[in-house]
Amino acid sequence: MNEHDLRGLIEHVREGKLSRRAFTRTMIALGLTAPIATQMLAYSGVAVAAEKFAYKPTKAGGGGALKVLWWQAPTLLNPHFATGTKDQDASRIFYEPLAGWDADGDLTPVLAAVIPTVENGGLAEDGTSVTWKLKQGVTWHDGHPFTADDVVFNWEYSSDPATAAVTIGSYKDIKAIKVDDHTVRVEFAKPTPFWADPFVGAIGMIVPKHLFEPYKGAKSREAPANLSPVGTGPYMFVDFKPGDVVHGKLNPNYHMPNRPYFDTIEMKGGGDAVSAARAVLQTGEYDFAWNMQVEDEILKRLEASGQGQVIITPAGGIEHIQLNNTDPWHEVDGERSSIKSKHPYLSDPAVRQAISLLVDKGSVHKYIYGRTGDDSANFITAPERFASKNTHYEFSIEKAIKLLDAAGWKPGSDGVREKDGVKLHAVYQTSTNTPRQKTQEIVKQACQKAGISVEIKSVVASVYFSSDVANLDTYPHFACDLQMYTTTMQQPDPGVWMRQFLTEEIATKANKYQRRNIVRWSNAEYDKLWEQSDKELSPVKRAAMLIALNDMVVNNVVVIPVVTRPAVSAVAKNLHTPLSGWDTNTYALQDWYRDA
Amino acid sequence: MSRYIIRRLLIAIPSLLGISIVLFTVLALAPGDPFSELATNPAIPPEVQASLRAKFGMDDPVLVRYLHWLSAMLHGDWGFSFVSRVNVDTLILQRLPTTLAVIGASQVLALLIALPVGVLAAMRPYSVFDQIASTIALIGFSLPTFFTGIVFILMFSITLNWLPFVFRADLSATGLQWWWEEIRQSIMPVAVLGLFQGATWTRFVRSAVLDVIRLDYVTTARSKGLAENAVVLKHIVRNALIPVVTLIALQMPIVFGGAIVTEQIFRIPGIGSLLISAIQANDTPVIMAVTFVFACLVIVFNLIADLLYGWLDPRISYR
Numbered sequence: 001m002n003e004h005d006l007r008g009l010i011e012h013v014r015e016g017k018l019s020r021r022a023f024t025r026t027m028i029a030l031g032l033t034a035p036i037a038t039q040m041l042a043y044s045g046v047a048v049a050a051e052k053f054a055y056k057p058t059k060a061g062g063g064g065a066l067k068v069l070w071w072q073a074p075t076l077l078n079p080h081f082a083t084g085t086k087d088q089d090a091s092r093i094f095y096e097p098l099a100g101w102d103a104d105g106d107l108t109p110v111l112a113a114v115i116p117t118v119e120n121g122g123l124a125e126d127g128t129s130v131t132w133k134l135k136q137g138v139t140w141h142d143g144h145p146f147t148a149d150d151v152v153f154n155w156e157y158s159s160d161p162a163t164a165a166v167t168i169g170s171y172k173d174i175k176a177i178k179v180d181d182h183t184v185r186v187e188f189a190k191p192t193p194f195w196a197d198p199f200v201g202a203i204g205m206i207v208p209k210h211l212f213e214p215y216k217g218a219k220s221r222e223a224p225a226n227l228s229p230v231g232t233g234p235y236m237f238v239d240f241k242p243g244d245v246v247h248g249k250l251n252p253n254y255h256m257p258n259r260p261y262f263d264t265i266e267m268k269g270g271g272d273a274v275s276a277a278r279a280v281l282q283t284g285e286y287d288f289a290w291n292m293q294v295e296d297e298i299l300k301r302l303e304a305s306g307q308g309q310v311i312i313t314p315a316g317g318i319e320h321i322q323l324n325n326t327d328p329w330h331e332v333d334g335e336r337s338s339i340k341s342k343h344p345y346l347s348d349p350a351v352r353q354a355i356s357l358l359v360d361k362g363s364v365h366k367y368i369y370g371r372t373g374d375d376s377a378n379f380i381t382a383p384e385r386f387a388s389k390n391t392h393y394e395f396s397i398e399k400a401i402k403l404l405d406a407a408g409w410k411p412g413s414d415g416v417r418e419k420d421g422v423k424l425h426a427v428y429q430t431s432t433n434t435p436r437q438k439t440q441e442i443v444k445q446a447c448q449k450a451g452i453s454v455e456i457k458s459v460v461a462s463v464y465f466s467s468d469v470a471n472l473d474t475y476p477h478f479a480c481d482l483q484m485y486t487t488t489m490q491q492p493d494p495g496v497w498m499r500q501f502l503t504e505e506i507a508t509k510a511n512k513y514q515r516r517n518i519v520r521w522s523n524a525e526y527d528k529l530w531e532q533s534d535k536e537l538s539p540v541k542r543a544a545m546l547i548a549l550n551d552m553v554v555n556n557v558v559v560i561p562v563v564t565r566p567a568v569s570a571v572a573k574n575l576h577t578p579l580s581g582w583d584t585n586t587y588a589l590q591d592w593y594r595d596a
Numbered sequence: 597m598s599r600y601i602i603r604r605l606l607i608a609i610p611s612l613l614g615i616s617i618v619l620f621t622v623l624a625l626a627p628g629d630p631f632s633e634l635a636t637n638p639a640i641p642p643e644v645q646a647s648l649r650a651k652f653g654m655d656d657p658v659l660v661r662y663l664h665w666l667s668a669m670l671h672g673d674w675g676f677s678f679v680s681r682v683n684v685d686t687l688i689l690q691r692l693p694t695t696l697a698v699i700g701a702s703q704v705l706a707l708l709i710a711l712p713v714g715v716l717a718a719m720r721p722y723s724v725f726d727q728i729a730s731t732i733a734l735i736g737f738s739l740p741t742f743f744t745g746i747v748f749i750l751m752f753s754i755t756l757n758w759l760p761f762v763f764r765a766d767l768s769a770t771g772l773q774w775w776w777e778e779i780r781q782s783i784m785p786v787a788v789l790g791l792f793q794g795a796t797w798t799r800f801v802r803s804a805v806l807d808v809i810r811l812d813y814v815t816t817a818r819s820k821g822l823a824e825n826a827v828v829l830k831h832i833v834r835n836a837l838i839p840v841v842t843l844i845a846l847q848m849p850i851v852f853g854g855a856i857v858t859e860q861i862f863r864i865p866g867i868g869s870l871l872i873s874a875i876q877a878n879d880t881p882v883i884m885a886v887t888f889v890f891a892c893l894v895i896v897f898n899l900i901a902d903l904l905y906g907w908l909d910p911r912i913s914y915r
Contacts, residue, residue: 166648221681
């Protein structure tokens with residue numbers, strides 16, 4: 001059976017000519033396992049997430065208090081204003097989207113009755129609209145019914161620039177139309193393969209129309225409900241102190257049966273990651289702590305006390321090294337790293353390949369990040385369906401030396417290679433952060449053995465990651481040869497994320513360094529393929545295109561992926577917490593429970 | 597006297613203006629942006645961040661922003677936090693009680709240690725008690741609070757598991773139970789701050805008392821046959837404490853300002869932790885408000901200290 005036949009079968013399942021079970025059986029007969037078969041269907045946008053998590057409690061409540069610790073405290077509870085995950089996580093206790101993303105990057109319905117597909121008529125064949133059927137009988141915490149009007153209102157609210165909503169990017173180019181009280185049609189301006197963005201996941205949380213309508217637009221800041229949310233979620237609002245603590249209590253009218261398990265929830269904020277890990281893993285004062293940016297060795301030591309464990313969830317973060325395509329050392333029209341210039345030696349593909357061979361990702365993983373960072377050849381590492389199998393990486397100083405020799409880079413009197421008066425001397429910057437400085441050291445030593453001298457530079461994170469147009473030390477200025485940081489694919493679809501290598505996205509002084517193509521790489525072939533992937537409606541073909549884009553980035557050494565950065569949480573033992581790297585940490589809060 | 601107060605208050609106006617200009621300029625020059633988290637999120641188009649900056653007036657020239665801030669402040673409008681979009685005064689008032697309770701208690705503890713220990717040590721200088729007290733005081737103010745705080749946590753929370761190390765401003769218990777939990781969670785932060793402050797003050801009280809104890813009027817009092825208690829309390833301590841009272845009055849703004857490091861370690865939701873998180877998030881209105889209030893308090897308590905001084909020591913007069 002070849003790929004063509006397989007596609008045919010998948011098509012049959014999609015059209016309903018072949019049952020999912022029959023398809024799976026055929027695949028098993030061919031020697032494939034059932035999960036792979038389901039995966040293939042998921043790939044093709046056919047599968048709807050099966051029940052992956054077994055929820056045991058048989059009645060709501062009775063679980064006592066759930067105490068969670070976010071070392072960056074939530075500062076607001078309006079999901080449309082949430083500037084970071086901490087705010088989204090806190091808002092998600094009370095508010096819910098139509099659907100959420102599970103750990104595998106599959107959709108699970110929350111306020112939607114079903115996930116729209118082409119078969120159930122939810123998805124338009126031409127990709128220009130999606131129709132959501134809403135769950136019936138859902139009420140807001142204050143007793144008002146949840147209807148299509150609320151969903152449509154969220155679109156109006158967010159897309160009004162005067163509201164100053166952070167979610168506006170997902171709503172400004174769509175139209176939400178009420179079909180009936182429990183049906184909403186989302187219309188896109190053009191065929192949109194990644195249709196599950198508005199009303200889904202972290203940016204899709206829905207706020208009630210009856211409380212926010214008077215505060216749409218310029219008065220958005222004055223809404224009392226900004227600080228005392230009334231949602232549809234598993235817990236009802238009790239009180240909130242910005243930057244300190246959020247309290248909730250069980251919602252007796254929650255729309256999912258037997259949920260939630262806990263009677264109250266407390267989300268405490270502040271402090272630092274290590275002591276948060278301590279409070280969960282060592283003293284058991286708290287049940288859950290978020291975003292454990294702590295060295296794995298310390299986590300292991302804390303885990304040894306037996307109060308809890310560390311849970312790693314795959315997510316879209318990748319720590320990577322960027323190689324400058326432009327000349328960072330000479331100003332062109334008053335701008336360093338101007339697209340009008342060319343990098344003196346990184347424009348030689350051999351040098352790029354050599355540097356890529358000199359990054360010892362295995363050691364970085366093993367000795368620095370441990371469980372909190374796996375070495376990776378790919379830029380897109382998850383979900384599984386988008387991870388390329390075509391790429392590989394190796395660490396070899398000898399090969400790098402051979403490559404440089406062949407390309408005519410000869411060691412000078414000081415041991416640093418040079419050609420035509422250009423020396424292989426690189427300034428390599430990143431933010432001040434212990435694991436990053438250790439990684440820099442590993443790369444530097446390997447490079448020096450191969451005759452590339454590396455000067456290490458670290459910039460305080462608050463400067464490095466700021467958008468200050470006047471400061472040369474920020475990452476978008478890229479006023480050096482190499483730099484390293486983590487960029488995160490927030491959605492389980494790489495479409496938007498892969499924009500960061502498009503020619504039109506190049507960061508320049510003219511666009512105030514606000515665009516995302518920091519490496520200033522320009523490749524017509526890449527641009528064209530991305531355009532195609534943005535229109536391609538067949539999920540299989542599209543995935544293949546996105547994988548090809550990843551391969552172009554990796555094979556041309558546009559960037560060197562180093563390690564993945566999964567989500568790391570500390571969880572008390574006996575506590576069951578379905579987590580996902582593609583949605584808020586609290587996306588399945590209703591399912592959290594403790595073994596009695 | 598009242599003319600003196602009025603003059604001092606008038607002088608305070610230009611100093612406050614100067615302070616606010618310096619603060620504002622420094623904040624405007626400092627790198628960073630409250631929306632930088634959006635900038636690193638590829639799913640959010642850069643226009644969103646740009647329009648938020650424009651809406652909150654962050655792209656205006658520094659002078660315009662300063663004048664806006666100043667005129668709003670004069671109208672009693674403290675502005676709102678860019679990060680939480682809550683009014684700054686609400687944020688500060690929410691956190692004031694915790695800070696007052698924790699820092700206030702630690703200052704009381706410091707006084708309770710410093711006064712008796714300092715006086716006793718000075719009464720018998722270079723005795724064993726004095727040697728021990730001085731040594732402990734030296735250690736006490738040499739150890740920074742972030743160090744003692746962590747040592748306390750390791751000892752009492754992690755090894756012994758006696759005390760919680762996450763401070764909660766919203767204990768659900770009531771009555772006696774509430775007091776019990778409140779005291780349990782306050783012991784460590786109050787002790788860390790109080791012992792540090794107490795150590796400094798002990799040294800101060802000791803030297804102040806030593807200065808007075810050798811004076812002729814003390815000898816006179818003793819030779820009159822007054823009881824030792826009366827000599828110490830009425831003649832020595834009363835005079836020796838004049839500079840101490842001033843020192844404590846000057847210390848009072850800190851009670852309102854909170855303790856940045858200690859609040860962070862114990863997760864105390866006070867003014868100090870509000871300030872530090874605002875600084876980390878580049879939340880200019882909050883930083884401005886907290887630091888400005890602090891500056892006002894410093895000026896006011898300076899004045900109070902000066903007035904107290906005159907009241908305690910009638911030889912000083914105000915003109």
